[in-house]
Amino acid sequence: MAIHETQTPSSHVTPEQLAPPWIVDHMRKRWIGVAGLSSIVAIALLLFNSGTFEGRQQFFRAYLVGYLFxxxxxxxxTALLMLQHVTGGKWGLVIRRMLEAGSRTLPIVAFMFIPIAFGAKYLYPWAGAMPLDVHGQHALHVREPFLNFNAWIGRAIFYFLSWGLFIYLFNKWSLKQDVPPESPDAANDLRLRFMRLGGGGLVFYAITLTLAAVDWVMSLDAVWYSTIWGMLYMGAQVLSTMAFMIAVLALLAKYEPMKSLLRKTELHDNGKLLLAFVMLYTYLSFSQFIIIWSGNLPEEITWYLARTQHGWKPVMLTLVIFHFVVPFLILLNRNIKKQPARLRAVAILILFARVGEIYWQVNPNFKDTSGLTGHFNPNLMDVVLPIALASIWITAFFYQLKKRPLIPAYHHLVPEILEPSHGAH
Amino acid sequence: MKPTGIYGLMAEFDTADELVDAGRKAYSEGYRKLDAYSPFPIEALDEAIGIPHTILPWLVFFGGLLGGAAGYSLEYWTQVIHLPFIIGGKPLHSWPNFIPVWFETTVLGASLTAVIGMLGLNGLPLPYHPVFNIDEFLNHAQKDKFFLVIESKDPRFNLDSSKKFLSSLSPANVWEVPN
Incomplete structure (x- = not known):
């Protein structure tokens, strides 16, 4: 580090030079087309099937999968944004404005939650519209003070408002790094504020996301519980976000200003993080499995039984291969992590595997029309609706990304990323 | 045995960029027995002076596989052959239970191979090296100067013409390094 301090900073860049390229707007327009088309198909399917409880339920099942993604x-x-404020580092600087754009989609995501609130009785056994066995009735009776509609919706409102507060502050303060700091002290104060809010925010994130993951996903099952569930969702969120950001970063790397700003070093660092998150998620997911599988208790093991029978076993094995084995083996290679196009391909594979895993987590909870445990029985709605929600989200993301320069020009690490990669590293 | 002859020629540079440029020029001039010294890692330097890719990653990969195979065999032998014991009503060969130990021995095999392989391939620890004969190197190589060495083993090495070539790269100093 001493080397950097003795070197004179390279010539500065202005926010104008860091403006998002035309491709950002182009992507927004392209994805809004996908969103419109798939939404129309999904709504048509809903109208066509809305005559039966199962038909309407099918809509909400597919909606929840897309929503969770x-x-x-x-x-x-938001979590990665807070993490990079706490740890610092140039890997975070190059994706920071993308993370901020992702966090600013909160209003859309909160709005998307409304259909789930209206469809709660089609999804959640505690909402009272589904037949339950004795165990389910007992479990829900005991959990009634926590799992009832008013408490559930109240918590959801609390989550969105509190996350919104953090996101508002991070994005507001971030604008100050687009203009020259009033003094070195002011710049340091800002860094410190970011760091403190990020540290506290991560603790708050861990607690609230654990509760939200219980509320929205775990409670799809009346009886089952897993104490690692919240961590599993944290691992999944940072993994899919890292994959998405790498996919966008690799795209932007073809155009100015990222073409000349993104060095192999930072791309490689982000690739390494992606590998680490793949391993972290696998570790958490396997931990849950091995504990439940070894214990073999009736109230826990049924969750895995439902997901390894009735056609779900090939799905699970496919997920093991494409969520872990393939990305892991590819990402071990150092050269691939330095090549934007290949890294992007792996990242997109991981994103598809993520949707597949959410599908595998959610759907076996629902009984078939025969009343048995859910069979693997995908239909068009399961494909179209997640595409519709994801493309709406991606449209919103690119809309937000366009609003600000791609890198905060007066961040203290900017002179370092302006140095050519072969110099002081 | 008293060492004879010279080990090579050393050029001293003030910045990392100059070192990388000089390395690149020396490589394109046809020199292959090159080595560069810097107080901190410089990413582009390996490529500039044509250092071949290390095979260490492959050694580590196969070391890991070997460690994993050994761990799994140990589990299989103890749980299934030597002391068959039914735990929790599960089959003797309950492979999900074997995964944690298999994983740990894979890591053990890979990391031992990485450390031992690294030492084996780079020849450390090395108590003596001819470049230590240069006082300037001893005083500055770990602090603030950058050095490029052309070894006398290089087929294109010629004391006079190589010295002239190094001087043309505008170094701060050029030395003959005794063996």
Whole structure:
């Protein structure tokens, strides 16, 4: 580090030079087309099937899958944003404005939650519209003070308002780094404020996301519980967010200003983080499995039984291969982590695997029309609706990304990323 | 045995960029037995002086596989052959239970291979090296100066013409390094 301090900073860049390229707007327009088309198909399917309880339920099942994916990207962006404020580092600087754009989609994501609130009785056994066995009735009776509609919706409102407060502050303060700091002290104060809010925010994130993951996903099952569930969702969110940000970063790397700003070093660092998150998620997911599988208790093991029978086993094995084995083996290679196009391909594979995993987590909870545990029985709605929600989210993301320069020009690390990669590293 | 002859020629530079440029020029001039010294890692330097890719990652990969195979075999032998014991009503060969130990021995195999392989390939620890004969090197190589060495083993090495070549790169100093 001493080397950097003795070197004179390179020539500065202005926010104008860091403006987002035309491709950002182009992507927004392209994705809004996908969003419109898939939304129309999804709504048509809903109208066509709305005659039966199962038909309407099918809509909400698919909606929840798509929603959890978008929600994960939004809150995962916030989590990574806070993490990079706490740890510092140039890897975070190059994706920071993208993370902020992701976090600013909170209003859309909160708005998208409204259908789930209206459809709660189609999704959640505690909402009272589904037949339950004795165990389910007992479990829900005991959990009634926590799992009832008013408490559930109240918590959801609290989550969105409090996350919104953090996101508002981070984005507001971030604008101050687009203009020259009044003094070195002011710049340091700002860094410190970011760091403190980020540290506290991460603790708050861990607690609230654990509760939200219980509220929105775990409570799909009347009886089952897992104490690692919240961590699993944190791991999943940062993994899918990192994958999404790398996909966008690799795209932007083809155009100015990122073309000349993004060095192999930072891309490599982000690739390494992606590998680390793949391993972290696998570790958490396997931990849950091995504990439940070893214990073999009736109230826990049923969750895995439902997900390894009735056609779900091939789905699970496919997920193990494409969520872990393939990305892991590819990302071990150092050269691939330095090549934007290849890294982007792996990142997109991980995003698809994420949607697949959410599908695998959510859907076996629902009984078939035969009343048995859910069979693997995908239909068009399961494909179209997640595409519709994801493309709405991506449109919102690019809309937000366009609003600000791609890098805060007066961040203290900017002179360092302006140095050519072969110099002092 | 008293060492004879010279080890090579050393050029001293003030900045990392100059060192990388000089390395690149020396490589394109045809020199292959090159080495560069800097107080901190410089990413582009390996490529500039044509250092071949290390095979260490592959050694580590196969070390990991070997460690994993050994760990799994140990589990299989103890749990299934030597002391078959039914735990929790599960089959003797309950492979999900084997994964944590298999994983740990994979990491053990990979990390031991990484450390031992690294030492084996780079020849450390090395108590003596000819470049230590240069006082300027001893005093500055770990602090603030950058050095490029052309070894006399290089087929293109010629004391006079190589010295002239190094001087043309505008170094701060050029030395003959005794063996």
């Amino acid at each position: 978008c929600f994960g990207l939004m809150l995962g962006s």
